[in-house]
Amino acid sequence: MREALAPPTAEDPGPPDAVLVRLAARDERAFEVLVRRHAGTVHRLAATMVGPGAADDVVQEVFISVHRGLKDFRGEATFSTWLHRVTLNACYGALRGKGHPTVSMHDAPEPLAPHDPARTGEQAELRDQLAQALQALPREQREAVSLRELAGLDYAEISRITGAELGTVKSRINRGRAALRAWLTRAGIEP
Structure with a gap:
């Protein structure tokens, strides 16, 4: 063994x-x-x-x-x-x-690449704004979007984890994505 x-x-x-x-x-x-x-x-x-x-x-x-x-x-x-x-x-x-x-993503590691201070600052700001946008979502949407986009789970598995119907999971993800897009657009970021 x-x-x-x-x-x-x-x-x-x-x-x-x-x-x-x-x-x-x-x-x-x-x-x-x-x-x-x-x-x-x-x-x-x-x-x-x-x-x-x-x-x-x-x-x-x-x-x-x-x-x-x-x-x-x-x-x-x-x-x-x-x-x-x-x-x-x-x-x-x-x-x-x-x-x-x-939620603050300021401490998240940078991807390995040549050091560019301007780009590093922009990435840190973008991470912070994305974290704020995620935090602004209702709990169920944040949970579903995080499981889909960050954990890479499929809709059926998210349904099993959350106990929500498959259609509800899809709806939460779609609404969450739309809300994130709107929040980021208002913040001046092109999603």
Whole structure:
């Protein structure tokens, strides 16, 4: 079984989540593979919902909760669906603890490219404005847009995570995108 838990590579991504979930209840290496596989997605979603400054704490809380809950995970949904729901719950818990939710993407890393101070400033300003626009959305729209655009989930999976009907998910995403476009246009940004 040691081979099955070798670090994933581009050629061999390792065992599927369902196998790792079964093993992770009694094998820390399997849990570590799950964490490495999903930490980036969880962090991106958390950073959008609570801001980059609080995202690390949320990610830690998510994986502590997942580790504790694996023994009770029944597999009625895919692991990634369950993980996204745990992430959203942790985000809402963090937002309740902060009082007033604010999101700032100012601390998000820049893409690797030659340093151009003017462009760096423009990108930071754009991230801040996009964060403000996302924060202005109603919770359900922000959740649906974040799961679609940042986590890359399809409509059906978003429906399973949120418990909303498929048509409702599509409507929330469309309304959220339109509201973001309008907000950014009012801010003088061409979406």
